[in-house]
Amino acid sequence: MKQFTLYLTIIILSIIIASVNIFAQCSMGSGGHKQHTQKTESHSEHKKIVTPSKGYAFINDDGMQEATITIKDGYHPNTIIVKKGIPLRLNFDLQEEGCTATISFKDFDVKKLLTPFDIATVEFTPDSSGSFTFACPMNMIEGTLLVKE
Ligand SMILES: [Cu+2]
Structure with a gap:
């Protein structure tokens, strides 16, 4: 019975660690996306906007x-x-x-x-x-x- 409680604790701890990992990856992912967007914006600044006349x-x-x-x-x-x-x-x-x-x-x-x-x-x-x-x-x-x- 004591061994079963130990297994249960290990399983619950694993689930918590896995959840934290997924959360960390998500926030890292969106951070990376933000950086990419900034790059695109600064690149488009080099394009000349010409008014047709x-x-x-x-x-x-x-x-x-x-x-x-x-x-x-x-x-x-x-x-x-x-x-x-x-x-x-x-x-x-x-x-x-x-x-x-x-x-x-x-x-x-x-x-x-x-x-x-x-x-x-x-x-x-x-x-x-x-x-x-x-x-x-x-x-x-x-x-x-x-x-x-
Ligand atoms: Cu030229």
Whole structure:
């Protein structure tokens, strides 16, 4: 009988220890999850939030279509709407230093080095319609040239 009580005590103690273990693992698990969430949040801070903006080219006195884009934390506007087949003049007003000093329209084989805190002109004729990307050399900053028929 004494031996039976001893066994019972051992079993009850084992159950208590196991419960404490499970509880400890649960709270550790949720702690780890919290850390993961924090990591994700700090990672998303690196992503740039770009507000979409549209700009239309106008026909200038030379009969060219023309638009001005300011570069500072992105292209402003970041979508330029132009017409197909009319020579295009884009004025880039670069208001920062860094990799955006190179602009590239890879679909039109146009690449130009801009001067920080100055306006540079890029000229070409958009000879095909569609949506084309212009960007810095690493494609971190992107804009869209929308060529309409
Ligand atoms: Cu870049």
